[in-house]
Amino acid sequence: MPNMNGGCLCGGVRYSATGEPKVISVCHCTDCQKQSGSAFVEVVAVPNEAFTIQGATQSFANAGDSGRKLTRSFCPRCGSMLMIDAEGFPGMTLIMGGTLDDTSWLKPTMQLFCDSAQPWVAISHDTKNYARMPT
Amino acid sequence: MKLPQTGGCQCGALRYEVTQAPHMVYACHCTDCQRMTSSAFSMAIVLPADAFRLVAGEPRVSKRTADSGRVTTRWVCPECGSWICMGPIPGSTVRNVRPGTLDDTSWLHPTVHFWTRSKQRWVGLPEGVQTFETQPADLRGFLLSAGAAR
Numbered sequence: 257m258p259n260m261n262g263g264c265l266c267g268g269v270r271y272s273a274t275g276e277p278k279v280i281s282v283c284h285c286t287d288c289q290k291q292s293g294s295a296f297v298e299v300v301a302v303p304n305e306a307f308t309i310q311g312a313t314q315s316f317a318n319a320g321d322s323g324r325k326l327t328r329s330f331c332p333r334c335g336s337m338l339m340i341d342a343e344g345f346p347g348m349t350l351i352m353g354g355t356l357d358d359t360s361w362l363k364p365t366m367q368l369f370c371d372s373a374q375p376w377v378a379i380s381h382d383t384k385n386y387a388r389m390p391t
Numbered sequence: 392m393k394l395p396q397t398g399g400c401q402c403g404a405l406r407y408e409v410t411q412a413p414h415m416v417y418a419c420h421c422t423d424c425q426r427m428t429s430s431a432f433s434m435a436i437v438l439p440a441d442a443f444r445l446v447a448g449e450p451r452v453s454k455r456t457a458d459s460g461r462v463t464t465r466w467v468c469p470e471c472g473s474w475i476c477m478g479p480i481p482g483s484t485v486r487n488v489r490p491g492t493l494d495d496t497s498w499l500h501p502t503v504h505f506w507t508r509s510k511q512r513w514v515g516l517p518e519g520v521q522t523f524e525t526q527p528a529d530l531r532g533f534l535l536s537a538g539a540a541r
Contacts, residue, residue, distance in 0.1 A: 265426045266455070289496055290401040292428040293474050293489025294418075316402055316471035328401075330472030334453050335465070337429045337472055352429030359425060359511055376500045378515030 260302070262356040264336035269311035271338060273302045273351060280353065281366040282383070284373035285321040291328060291337055295374045298353030298364060299340070307349040313338060320344075321369060322389040344389065398493040400473035404448040405466070407475065407488070411442035414485065415537040416499055419526075420514070421506035423457075427465075427474060428491075431511040434501060435487045437534050440479065443486045452478055485534055505530075 260273035278301045288297040314332040319325060324343040330336060340350040353362050367373070367385045392412065399406035413436035424433035450466035453474075457463050464478030476488040490499050504516055505526045516522060527533040 263426075265423060266453075286496075287401055289491040290399075291471070291473050291491075292430045292433075293491040294428040294430045294432060294434045295491060295496070295499075296431075297429045298431060314472065318402065328472070332472075334427070334455070335451075335467035335472040335474050336427055354425040354427075354429040354431060359422075359431075362511060363513055374496050374499055376517055378517050379513060380515035381513055 258361045259358045260300070260351070260356060261358075262338075262351065263311075264331035264334050264338060264355060266331060266334035266336075268333050269309065269313055269331045269336075269338055271307065271309040271351070273300075273307045273349070275302065275306045277302050277351075278348065279366060280362060280364045281368055282364045282379065283368045284371075284377075285369035286372050287318070287320055287326070288369075289372070289374075292354075295377050297337075298362060300351040300353045300356070300362070301345060301348045302351060304347055304349050307339075307351070309338070321372075392495075392498040396493055396495065398475070398488075398490075399447070400468035400471050400475055400492060402468060402471035402473075404470045405445065405450055405468045405473070405475055406447035407492075408444045408446050409436075409438060409442055409488065409493075410444070411439050413438050415503060415534065416490065416501045417503040417505060418501040419505045420508075420510040421526075422509050424506075425509075425511070428489075431514050432504075434490050434499065436490045436499075437537065438486045438488060440484050440486045443476065443488060450475065483531075 263270040313329040317327040327341040396409040415437040420432045451469040508524045
């Protein structure tokens with residue numbers, strides 16, 4: 257079972273998840289680029305009941321590139337985004353993979369919104385790729 | 392790339408303008424950057440300090456003492472949490488901006504990758520890029536030399 261303990265950069269928020277993730281994906285949508293300031297975010301999806309969190313978070317909600325509502329939770333002190341609650345994924349907590357304490361086991365199997373991927377990004381193993389969000 | 396480049400946070404409260412081409416585009420794979428970006432690495436464009444201008448909003452200034460002991464400041468949107476850039480460093484001639492927050496990210500090609508030692512395994516490094524297992528001993532000098540070479 258992977259170690260799914262994690263938290264924000266300053267340590268003000270900590271979380272833990274148990275079991276196996278349902279899916280590990282990379283999202284290249286423009287919102288995820290803006291939120292991260294980087295090229296994409298990594299998304300580790302776990303059932304809500306497998307996820308616990310300590311510490312205060314702040315949320316920001318908008319319609320994602322898919323048109324469905326996304327609520328992003330981040331640490332109000334350091335800004336690290338920790339997880340997403342997405343209308344398109346009911347019952348799931350989407351953990352932002354870069355905030356895990358151990359990221360060595362992550363191996364995304366899916367890439368979303370490849371249409372807006374930065375062209376230099378090289379992902380070195382086979383993934384299922386979608387131009388936008390699969391319906 | 393066209394100039395000026397525009398960008399901002401996810402919710403649009405912070406907006407900025409870039410008026411000169413960057414000295415360098417780099418990616419950093421250190422574990423702090425992974426945590427901060429929620430991703431596998433951070434990216435930065437290194438700009439002449441006077442080429443960056445905040446045009447809307449008031450950032451939250453987040454301070455952190457780096458492993459080197461130096462205190463760094465980051466500008467974060469108080470509404471949506473997006474980290475848009477480093478704070479100005481007194482006396483410095485460069486300014487680092489997080490280029491994922493640009494409105495157009497299609498022209499970005501990092502030519503340098505720092506901290507490949509902690510790179511996530513599935514992330515490939517394009518051919519021809521300069522890599523550092525950690526970072527140059529004199530990182531600031533390295534970034535400045537890129538500016539001088541232009």
